[in-house]
Amino acid sequence: MAGLTAARHLVQHGHTVTLLDKGRGVGGRMATRRMTDTDPPARADHGLPYVTPQTPEFQALLDQLVDEGVMTRWLPSDSADTITAPGYAGIDGMNAVAKHLSDGLTVYTSETVVRIGTRVAGWQVETESGNLYRVDNLLITMPAPQALSLLKRSGLTLSDIDQNVLQQVSYQPCIAVLASLNQTSQIPAPGVLIPTDGTAQPTGFDGWTMLIDNGQKGIPGPPTATILLNAEDSQTYFDDDLTAVGQRVLTGLSHWIPAGSVELVQVHRWRFSLPATQVNNWYLKADTPFPLLFGGDGFSGTQPCLLQWPNGLESAFWSGRKMAEQLL
Ligand SMILES: Cc1cc2nc3c(=O)[nH]c(=O)nc-3n(C[C@H](O)[C@H](O)[C@H](O)COP(=O)(O)OP(=O)(O)OC[C@H]3O[C@@H](n4cnc5c(N)ncnc54)[C@H](O)[C@@H]3O)c2cc1C
Incomplete structure (x- = not known):
């Protein structure tokens, strides 16, 4: 950017x-992974998932990108208990926004x-x-x-x-776990969960910082989910076998991503995220x-x-x- x-x-x-x-x-960290060779492919953002503007000049750029058909105003301010400001996401994923720019x-x-x-x-x-x-x-x-x-x-x-x-x-490190699914996830609308004090976590894994349904966010194709681990767990597991990390994370989050729905898991390790x-x-x-x-x-x-x-x-x-x- x-x-x-x-x-x-x-x-x-x-x-x-x-x-x-x-x-x-x-695009750098405005990154979208093509997970399968199917037509259409399963795709998931594995870097920046969406953005909430703070200044009028950046807001103007995002509005222009909405007008040009590459971004969508994704989260109305009243759409989720845990989110208080609108977010903007790439209609075809965040990387398409960078390509457009x-x-x-x-x-x-x-x-x-x-x-x-x-x-x-x-x-x-x-x-x-x-x-x-x-x-x-x-x-x-x-x-x-x-x-x-x-x-x-x-x-x-x-x-x-x-x-x-x-x-x-x-920088904080971040491990991103991507799953392509054979049915939509159980992540409630608008398709993002952020664990705050008010968010119940009926799960066996609490080291996540964001859980995203890429389809609800607007990315077309087979359903996919992205799980971003928090800085602490990303650091802890950074050098571990990433396949095992992905399996452990998904097993713990089966409340929202049922085990039987997972077709493919990929894990990306960012040494520099935020x-x-x-x-x-x-x-x-x-x-x-x-x-x-x-x-x-x-x-x-x-x-x-x-x-x-x-x-x-x-x-x-x-x-x-x-x-x-x-x-x-
Ligand atoms: C998982 C994740 C979640 C995030 N969540 C958020 C969020 O919620 N909100 C938010 O605002 N931000 C978030 N970010 C951060 C945001 O993506 C970055 O702040 C932003 O994209 C940084 O842009 P940049 O241009 O500074 O750097 P980058 O996007 O990293 O661009 C640097 C470029 O330099 C290139 N490069 C590096 N070394 C070389 C070299 N030797 N030769 C040639 N090229 C090189 C890279 O390929 C890259 O394209 C997140 C990032 C990640 C990874």
């Missing part, structure tokens, strides 16, 4: 932008950046496939811990102050001879409303926008 937002803004103002992403597609941009996917360095008047970026990209300005929007690894691999040393800023950003600690700035402009900016959801700026949980996608949006404005 941060990279796409920055690129869109810069291109709108006449700049030439090249986006590099190590993923097979764009990348329309018209120059994007190279499956391009893992392995080294960056300076050249005569700008930056040189090297990818795993051996390609070299030469640019005047460089924006890095991967999670800050990954950016620090990239700097180290590149032999590039930032000032102590800049290094400290990047080190302030930390930020745990953020920098109170929109981005870091490093003290380097040529412009080098670091951004992404680890930067929450000075918007008090973005300090509420969970604010990842909107922080990324603002970070991208502000980085672009800095370069204009």
